[in-house]
Amino acid sequence: MEPEPDSIELVEESLEITSSALSERAxxxxxxxxxxxxxxxxxxxxxxxxxxxxxxxxxxxxGALCEWGSGLGILVGLAEILGYEASGIExxxxxxxxxxxxxxxxxxxxxxxxxxxxxxxxPADYYYVYSWPSQFEQVQKQFYMSAAASSKLLICYGHDxxxxxxxxxxxxx
Numbered sequence: 001m002e003p004e005p006d007s008i009e010l011v012e013e014s015l016e017i018t019s020s021a022l023s024e025r026a027x028x029x030x031x032x033x034x035x036x037x038x039x040x041x042x043x044x045x046x047x048x049x050x051x052x053x054x055x056x057x058x059x060x061x062x063g064a065l066c067e068w069g070s071g072l073g074i075l076v077g078l079a080e081i082l083g084y085e086a087s088g089i090e091x092x093x094x095x096x097x098x099x100x101x102x103x104x105x106x107x108x109x110x111x112x113x114x115x116x117x118x119x120x121x122x123p124a125d126y127y128y129v130y131s132w133p134s135q136f137e138q139v140q141k142q143f144y145m146s147a148a149a150s151s152k153l154l155i156c157y158g159h160d161x162x163x164x165x166x167x168x169x170x171x172x173x
Contacts, residue, residue, distance in 0.1 A: 008140045010153065010165035020058035022051065026081045029106045033074040036102060040072065040095060048075055048130050049159035056154065056162045057082050063125030068117035068139070073099025075128060076110045086110040087124070089117040121146050130156035140165065 022030065030050055053075050057065075062083045067076050070088025072095065079086035080103075087110055090096040096114040103110055113120055117129075118138075127147060131139045136155070143153045144167060153165040 008144045010140050011168055013164040013166055015164050017055050020055050029077050033072050033102055052160055054078055065126040066122045066124035068129040073103050073112055077103050077108050080108050080110045087122055088112045089120050091116050126152050128154040
C-alpha cells in the first residue's frame, strides 16, 4: 500500500453539459423526493440541484456511480433512471432508511449503504459528492486513495457547479 500523500492534486476535466429534459419517470421520482425534504431532520443535509445533476449525468458514458453522502437518494435514483448502476453511502441512518423507502416506492433497486464513505468503499466509475467546502481536500484525498485510476470524481462546488476531477495521468491506466 502506498503512503498517503500530504496533498492531493487532482486534474480537472472539462465537461460539456447539455440540457436534457427529465423523463416522466424522473419527474415523478424527483417530485416525490422533494416532497420528503421538509421531513429531513439532519443538520448538514443540503440537497443538490437535481436538474443540473441530471444534465451532467446525461452527458457522461454510463457506468457504476456511487454517491458519497447520498441523503434522500434522489441523485442515486435519477442516476439509476438514466441507466447507471447506482448506489449510495449515507452516514445518517434515518436518512438512509428514508432514501431506501423512496427508491423502493418507485421500483428502483439502487442500494443505499449506511455509514461513512471514508470507511465504506464501493468500486465505481463515478463518485458524486456534494460536500462542505471545508471537506473538499479530505474528499479528494479519499478519492485519490480509494478509487480506481480510471474513476472520476463529480464534486459539487455549489448547486450549479459540478466539476469532474481525475487522478493525474501518471496514475491513470
